[in-house]
Amino acid sequence: MVWLGYGFSFARVGYLHLRLPAPRFFTGLQTLWAHNAAGHASYLFGARSSTGFWYYYPAALALKTPLAMLLLLALCFRRNVAQPVLFSLAILLCAFASRINIGTRHVLPIYVGLAVACGIAAAPLLRHRLARWIVVALLLWHVASGALQHPDYLSYTNELAGAHPENFLADSDLDWGQDMKRLAAFLERTHATEVTFVPFNRTYGTLAGHAFPEMRPGDPARPSPGWNAVSVSVWKIFGVPSWPDSHPQAKIGRSILLWNFQ
16 A cells, blocks of 8 residues: 555665665655754744754643543543553654654544543443543533634644643644635735735745735844734744734734734
8 A cells, every 4th residue: 555655666765775666655764864863943831942852742742632531531541441552652652752843743643542542431431320421521521622712723722721822832733824814814904015924834925815915024133114923933933033022913813923013
């Protein structure tokens, strides 16, 4: 199946001195190895690092996982859940070696094992009246926790992160450029002709239905006259710009902050 995904290609892999099926799979592993060795700019709990944080994934998962699920997982220690828990634990242990800490999306399969473990823990509780209502309440909380953040599912954080998740996380855990269309629509409504903005995701130019006004980088040390948009990721990971405080005049989704200076 892997070979099929690479079109049944067969060629020489230079660093292995072999001809192999799906050669780009192996060169991709080499690229990833080099990337991991070099590290990647990352942010966690107000700190920046070019080589990541060893505790990044446990910390990020604690904020990105619904609290109801975490509480249900606490009941798993009384059940026979070794297989699904070991499945998830193996992924987490591998992730500890990663110096590319840019989002929990890199370990998403962890939730397969955790969901199975939660099911095993919850099933016997449904036979008891009080316990059944506790499980139902947790499930309702789990659903409501996500639904209340509509449509900002990508940037979901649980109640532990509070109203300012950017104090804890950035990058694809919070800001992956997903609010660019909403920013374009906002600026269109205000009839803005230009905006000072360094976007995190530079692939957006003219967006479907909304033409972006002229974007200029401005001075990172001080705001420019007019609209100033700030990407949470660029601000937190790279410290650009250096002037924002925690009280933006407007907010687009959970990833773009806005000020209008006259």
